[in-house]
Amino acid sequence: MTSAYVPGLEGIVASQTGISMVDGQNGRLVYQGYVIADLAEQMSFEEVAFLLWEGRLPTRAELEALSLELAGHRSLTQAATIALDALPMDTDPMDILRSVVSVQGAEHKLEKPSVPLAIRATASFPTILAMFNRRQLGLEPIKSRRELGHAANYLYMLNGKESSPEIVRALNTYLVLLADHGMNASTFAARVIASTESDLISALVGAIGALKGPAHGGAPAAVIEQLELIGTADRAEQWMRDARKRKVKFMGFGHRIYRVYDPRAAILKEMCRRMNPKFYELATRVEEVALQILHEEHPERPQSTNVEFYSAGVLQAIGLPKEFFTPTFAVSRVAGWSAHVLEQAANNRIIRPQSEYIGPEPRKPVPLAERA
């Protein structure tokens, strides 16, 4: 039996999962049964990664073991280090991540996805990005510090000094909030790849490629750029109404799932208020106007501020360059991607949908010499 074509597979159930659930009606994001608001500012990224991989929160001993494992796998292989240096300095950091994760994870033989491999991959993402950023700035790479947690060490390797506890906490919360989100496009890409019994790194490399697209993870830098164009809160309405006439898209708005305010956006918005008041003042005004205009155009559509809008303000407050916003999304989401790959591998069936042929009816080819 073949079902009718549904563009984008919207509403089509492609997997069963116990990792995360997006309850769009009630504006809830749930990781393994826990509502995101109960995890966001209380758990470390490491605890949440454990939760996604193992299905429960770790005990103190398990958390210590995981932290040690992560800290022990932060170095790049020699091949990855050389490859990183071979790539041009002005490369898109997402292309760096895609390529260097691929080298770092290259194997002699196919290996089945496992939690230890997920830990290794997760540990390597911040190192790749930090080393590349320092190389771009003409600075020496910084060796990781074993006693620092995942978020703190990422910032340390970027900046060469420890960040304040507030900044570390903010990055940690961001990493927790973005770690998984149901069957989004990059996670789905990872599951399609895993469904052929390919390896974990292959699935992650594919997911990075999908996250890069502006319709998925590639938009937070564009939020900052648009806010810079708008300039000040009092200019927002004028600028945005003019922009709309030119069919300019509002960055950071629109999603398919939430009928009410995205619970992650709510948390990030409050963080922006505390940490990035200048951004907050402009962004809240822009949000107000954008929602007003979008509502006028499509009153039937729900409220639509998405997670990228206030992510941009938080990542800016943390001090990340905007080219590193999407790669930092990947630093978080790799936990979810690997959890989904493990879940797919545990109960696998190759994902091979059908297509509907819209080409011409069969006919005979003409030999080369006789073609017009």
Added chain:
Amino acid sequence: MAEFSPGLEGVVAAETAVSEVDGANGRLIYRGGYLIEDLVPVATYEEVAYLLWHGDLPNEKELEALRKQMAGARRLNPSARGTLMAMDAQTDPMDVLRTVVSAQGVAKSLTKPTLDEAIALTAIFPTIVGAAWRRRQGKEPVEPRDDLGHAANLLWMMEGKEPDTERARWVDTYLVLLADHGLNASTFAARVVASTGSDLASCVVGAIAALKGPAHGGATFAARSMLDKIGSAQNAEQWLADAHARHERFSGFGHRVYRTYDPRAKILREMAETAAPDLYKTAARTEEVALKILHEAHPERPNATNVDFWASVVLSGAGIPKELFTTLFATSRVSGWTAHVLESLADLRIIRPASRWIGPQPGKKPLQLAKR
């Protein structure tokens, strides 16, 4: 919400004119409406790639222009070369391909997939595969030859000597036969990545990642490995009966789509007799016995020899080592992947299916670390 169909079996995920698998009638139709068995006698791989990209076969002038463009795009850029040479020589050739294609495709900023990029990516595969093979043998990679066709250049890059025309023709026919096949898992992975607005290299890297799995592109290697274990026509009956008793799957048998003999397998079977006469005898007897055992076990299932079974024999006859089989598959399919990506741009919509929650009831409260 729709029913959950594991593996999206029977779910239409795209409309396409690139190819159609008519399983009921055992037909594979390439873009323009051409049956695969009609194309093989009249078209080389370059012509078929042109067909998949443009919608019709090229005339002599168009073909000449494409050949020139491909020959001019066979050299690795410094990033890709540096990355290739950094990798351990014994790395799985699919991991080399995934990584070096990623490095070759890095860019400063995101660009929309184009036909020129599709041509350049397709042209680079033999260079990477050849270099990976030579490095594995402890040899230096050789420079590509501008005067050779795609298939002949591939053999040149592996062996460093000009192949005889017959072997080049077997490889060429294999490349024609495998260039597209509806919405298989790797093509679907490419379309999922493309659906976020990502770049062509990201799509192709994701597709390589999916093709690597033994349930997809890795099956040709498995088929040849099984024939190696069987060893001779006389051993086939005993070996297969024993394997069946151990509940082992027969490699090279079984597929989801064809109800009749796979038309590609049919062509390859005929070629195999000339290309690899000894291996052909073992394979023919293996097929006969395997089909009998499978039919006795499951009389309701259709005849199940798949393309991987006979491809493994033809590629062996053409002098391709089995360690490279999956990369040869990729070398062919990249034209189909890129054709699908380019086609999808006309009506791009993010592929973001739904998932069904099978985890714990949402809303449980997390325990503090000390209490776990």
